[in-house]
Amino acid sequence: MSLPQFVQNFTNPALLFFLLGIIAVRIKSDLQIPENSSKFISIYLLLSIGFKGGQELSHSTINAEILLSVGLGLALAIGTPIASFFILKHKLGVDNAGAIAAAYGSVSAVTFVTATSFLDYHAESFNGHMIAIMALMEAPAILVGVLIIRYFKSETEESFSVRSLVKHALSNGSVVIILGSLVIGYLASTEQAEGIKPFTTDIFKGFLAVFLLDMGIHSGRHLSAITKNGVFPILFSSITPFVYGLIALGISMQITDSPGNQLLFAILGASASYIAVPAAMKISVPKANPGLYLPMALGITFPINVMIGIPFYYFIIRMFA
Secondary structure (H helix, E strand, C coil), X not given: CCHXXXXXXXXXXXXXXXXXXXXXHHCCCCCCCCHHHHHHHHHHHHHHHHHHHHXXXXXXXXXXXXXXXXXXXXXXXXXXXXXXXXXXXXXXCHHHHHHHHHHHHCCCHHHHHHHHHHHHHCCCCCCCHHHHHHHHCHHHHHHHHHHHHHHHCCCCCCCCCHHHHHHHHHCCHHHHHHHHHHHHHHHCCHHHHHHCHHHHHHCHHHHHHHHHHXXXXXXXXXXXXXXXXXXXXXXXXXXXXXXXXXXHHHHHHHHCCCHHHHHHHHHHHHCCCCCHHHHHHHHHCCCCCHHHHHHHHHHHHHHHHHHHHHHHHHHHHHHHC
């Protein structure tokens, strides 16, 4: 991919709407998306991508690539929070380090959806099993983060149930809708899927643009909060996503020849959860500061991945191709 093409990626309407949301906050505009509308759009996006992934998966056969891909996804969900914890622990303490580690070991479904839209814009395909891998990475990262905290805490902590924690992670709304729609898409015939294509496909990009406008507004609001905690969280949330993303990309290139799959693996490695993990940490690790891990994931890592990370990884993939 040439440099002009790399620059052209920044004219993607979805990305520009995201930037518009950030600008609206910085100029103190009263622009906002109603909360109920935002929730509906997020459900729609996950439903659509899950259903289309299920359809792709229904035409696939289990092979070595799929098994290795699932293994890589789980390795990222376990290895990333462990590595992040040891980087963060001495600066931010055990509770905060564990919560942030869980967020960076988990994934951002919205970043994943944005990456699939980017692939569609460049006429690049990806396999349906990538949707399943994205959904499977949520729970292990949360569990690993909490287990690390409990292991390293020196004082006595109130007990917690691993079973209830796993149940909470798996019953999270975003996980349920993505897994559920994946199964429905897998079971639906090609003719049945074609019947709802105007809903699952034709209006997808329009809804994504509105949702990213809303995410830009939320990101803009969190940018000011992150500066209160010093430079270290800013450096971590800016640099480590690229480290994890490049590691995931490098390994994925040994597993699959699909540029689409490779890009999605890079994003799975680089993204951080700002929905499922904060909800789980609020219950499991109440001493962790949400004013730290939420702005890091949403205010810094999410915009960097959307504006720079996705086109950057694609540039590397095309360069090696």
